[in-house]
Amino acid sequence: MILKENLKYFEARRKAFINYLPDYSLVVIPNKPISIRSNDVEYKYKPNSDFYYLTGLDEPNSICILKKEKKSFQFILLVEPKDKNREIWTGKKIGLERAKSIFKADLSFPVLNFETTFRELTKDIEFLYFTFGVDKELDLKVINIFNELKTSNRTTIKSPKSISDSRDIIHKMRLIKDKYEIACMEKAAEISKNAHILAMTYAREGSYEYELEAILEYRFRHNGSNGPAYPSIVGSGNNCTILHYIENNKKIKKNDLILIDAGCEYDYYASDLTRTFPENKKFTSAQKDIYSIVLEAQLKAIQEVKPGKTLNHCHDKALSVIVDGLKSIGLLKGTKDKIIKNGEYKKFFMHKIGHWLGLDVHDAGPYYDEKGNPLKLSSGMVLTIEPGIYISDDLLDVPEMYRGIGIRIEDDVLVTKKGHKVLTQGTPKTINEIELLSSSGV
Numbered sequence: 086m087i088l089k090e091n092l093k094y095f096e097a098r099r100k101a102f103i104n105y106l107p108d109y110s111l112v113v114i115p116n117k118p119i120s121i122r123s124n125d126v127e128y129k130y131k132p133n134s135d136f137y138y139l140t141g142l143d144e145p146n147s148i149c150i151l152k153k154e155k156k157s158f159q160f161i162l163l164v165e166p167k168d169k170n171r172e173i174w175t176g177k178k179i180g181l182e183r184a185k186s187i188f189k190a191d192l193s194f195p196v197l198n199f200e201t202t203f204r205e206l207t208k209d210i211e212f213l214y215f216t217f218g219v220d221k222e223l224d225l226k227v228i229n230i231f232n233e234l235k236t237s238n239r240t241t242i243k244s245p246k247s248i249s250d251s252r253d254i255i256h257k258m259r260l261i262k263d264k265y266e267i268a269c270m271e272k273a274a275e276i277s278k279n280a281h282i283l284a285m286t287y288a289r290e291g292s293y294e295y296e297l298e299a300i301l302e303y304r305f306r307h308n309g310s311n312g313p314a315y316p317s318i319v320g321s322g323n324n325c326t327i328l329h330y331i332e333n334n335k336k337i338k339k340n341d342l343i344l345i346d347a348g349c350e351y352d353y354y355a356s357d358l359t360r361t362f363p364e365n366k367k368f369t370s371a372q373k374d375i376y377s378i379v380l381e382a383q384l385k386a387i388q389e390v391k392p393g394k395t396l397n398h399c400h401d402k403a404l405s406v407i408v409d410g411l412k413s414i415g416l417l418k419g420t421k422d423k424i425i426k427n428g429e430y431k432k433f434f435m436h437k438i439g440h441w442l443g444l445d446v447h448d449a450g451p452y453y454d455e456k457g458n459p460l461k462l463s464s465g466m467v468l469t470i471e472p473g474i475y476i477s478d479d480l481l482d483v484p485e486m487y488r489g490i491g492i493r494i495e496d497d498v499l500v501t502k503k504g505h506k507v508l509t510q511g512t513p514k515t516i517n518e519i520e521l522l523s524s525s526g527v
């Protein structure tokens with residue numbers, strides 16, 4: 086639950102958002118319904134990120150409505166009313182009163198009365214914004230009422246001309262993080278860093294991948310985060326070459342590399358961190374060859390993170406290092422231009438350099454502007470830089486010593502006014518830093 090003093094940031098976002106809208110607009114953003122894991126047991130709840138971004142509320146069965154008329158706007162929350170008997174089972178609800186007193190809604194209504202409230206609020210509205218696809222039942226209700234308004238044209242009441250999607254506006258806003266968001270992301274990154282150090286120290290020949298998963302997630306919760314932001318990836322040996330390996334059930338063998346891609350979520354903000362290291366903290370010469378290339382690519386790409394540059398530019402910088410490196414050890418042949426043009430490197434580096442990071446681990450927000458040009462980085466954006474080289478053990482045309490080596494190095498980077506700040510700084514990364522770690526256990 087969010088601290089009351091931080092709700093001012095959410096209020097500022099609503100004000101900024103409403104400025105993008107024409108007069109006589111109504112925006113309806115539902116929160117996500119709960120989802121069932123098995124029989125009557127639910128998945129751990131995570132609110133719809135757009136809803137949370139504008140309200141700070143993480144209660145299911147709630148709807149945010151913003152109404153903009155000429156020079157005035159209202160924030161309306163639809164929530165479950167307080168009900169002592171139900172709350173014994175479900176836990177405390179914020180209720181209609183606190184929706185106003187704490188969450189600063191101008192009006193609040195029971196969520197069960199959505200249809201009546203919505204019908205009433207659409208009077209004299211010209212532009213309706215709705216987020217389809219979050220709550221399918223609500224999608225139908227909104228379409229039905231919209232149709233009903235369109236067919237009752239014998240009155241003087243105006244009805245909305247069209248339904249637009251508010252996501253484009255909110256997602257652009259979400260690209261630039263405010264002070265409170267950056268604080269959450271710094272905290273998430275710090276907890277993830279500590280969890281990785283603990284797992285790296287614990288790892289050794291004979292332990293199981295899931296033991297490392299348990300240590301990471303213990304640390305995530307122990308340090309006050311919500312838990313993992315995405316399923317933790319702990320791969321050893323050839324499993325390092327599988328991009329989204331989450332079985333995490335293999336026993337770690339002597340000289341195996343271990344790839345850990347795991348990040349916690351703090352106040353719903355994600356971190357996303359990857360390190361690859363040998364179980365005994367001693368790189369073999371083949372592992373060193375590949376690791377050095379990925380590390381150089383990652384450092385070069387991070388150097389380029391600054392206002393005015395693009396994520397594609399960072400990708401190209403890293404790619405150039407990777408192609409040179411793979412050529413120098415004979416895994417790619419021919420001219421650099423041809424290798425890049427024909428995509429021959431994709432056999433070993435098949436994903437992009439990174440992605441936006443925020444309330445969603447692969448955060449919302451466009452990567453290209455309206456003209457189709459890559460979006461320029463600007464202060465307040467947070468992204469990941471995560472190059473990798475993956476050499477599956479079934480690539481029989483590759484010298485045997487390189488087969489089964491998979492390496493990815495990933496950090497979370499905040500774009501600042503003058504350059505960048507690596508939020509996950511301090512997680513052992515150079516060969517020396519990793520080899521200095523002991524295997525002394527937890």
Ligand SMILES: [Mn+2]
Nearest residue numbers: 357469471495
């Ligand atoms: Mn990532």
